Amino acid sequence: MPESPEVQALAEILDERLVTQTIAAVELEEFRALKTRARPLDELVGATVTAVRRHGKHVEIATDRASLVISFGRAGWALLDEDSDAAVLAQLRFDSGSVLTVTDAGSFLSLGLSVVSDAGEVSSIAKLGPDPLDPAYTREQFEAALGARRKQLRALVQEQESMAGIGGAYSDEILHLAKLSPVVHAADLSADDRDRLFAAVVSVLTDAAAARRGIPLSQQKAAKVAAMRVHGRAGEACPVCGGTVLDVPGSKGSAQYCPQCQTGGVPLPG
Structure with a gap:
């Protein structure tokens, strides 16, 4: 299970590499991974990444249109311009040529994707307590x-x-x-x-x-x-x-x- 140190490393890499990049195409390979059926991944095509943030064990890819929240569950992960042996659930292709691949290596699907206006719309983020990895933790x-x-x-x-x-x-x-x-x-x-x-x-x-x-x-x-x-x-x-x-x-x-x-x-x- 990815935990905050690994998810923080992921968020930092994606923030460094993807901010100002435009999402050129999306591919959803596993429809069960999408938790916001009324807001498909296609909504993000043409959007520009403005920030990547970590929320506990979740990552938010914020754009000038909406945010994509990746909730990793037990065996989910994301790779940027790297291949994976795990099951590919979705891919985001950027105008730079970079490809973000979302995977799940578990025996059952636990990763979730949500297209939202605010990360707090994801219930598991809304109920998060204080984060001990936050420098302001007291x-x-x-x-x-x-x-x-x-x-x-x-x-x-x-x-x-x-x-x-x-x-x-x-x-x-x-x-x-x-x-x-x-x-x-x-x-x-x-x-x-x-x-x-x-x-x-x-x-x-x-x-x-x-x-x-x-x-x-x-x-x-x-x-x-x-x-x-x-x-x-x-x-x-x-x-x-x-x-x-x-x-x-x-x-x-x-x-x-x-x-x-x-x-x-x-x-x-x-």
Whole structure:
């Protein structure tokens, strides 16, 4: 799943390359991907790109007519002047000769395309909470998201209404750096726990965004995977303590943690 650091890298590349370019043609290969049936992609033909922005895990390509919002879902992505092995859902061709290819590599379609006058018309963007990758993100916003909620941290950190842009991979990395169990409730955190979690949320995302900047779009996923310390590394040695990374029980292998670093050396009960 693309998360805010990778989507930020994509938005920066598209903003640099596509602003002032005119959309010469569009091709929708998978009609189910278009979520605004009353506003087809054809509406964008002849429009000029004015900006590309990130909203959580979504990208908005703004033009002088309307905006195209790409919601990436679990396995969606976009490439500019690069080929893909994934299923091609749509393409935008520009007067410069550049081609933006929108893909989905999942076993089911999760990517969505929306042609809107304002990005806030997309419901998943309208309900986004504060974005920890935003330089203006504050401790007060973080505390408001946590409160004294009886919700497990891994789920809470991924809650888009609370902290925009974080998915499964970075939630594992954040909790590992903060030395917190993925199943502890926000209500049970001490003041020191909350300090470490806030610092980890900001630093993990900020460092990842800096590391992804400028990497070719086709290599973003591989760069993300290579940078993971615990996510996707069950059975491997933790790079911090040398202990064995384990799957979070019940996650079916989609979530990982280090017992030595995060749960006092005691594995979570299965």
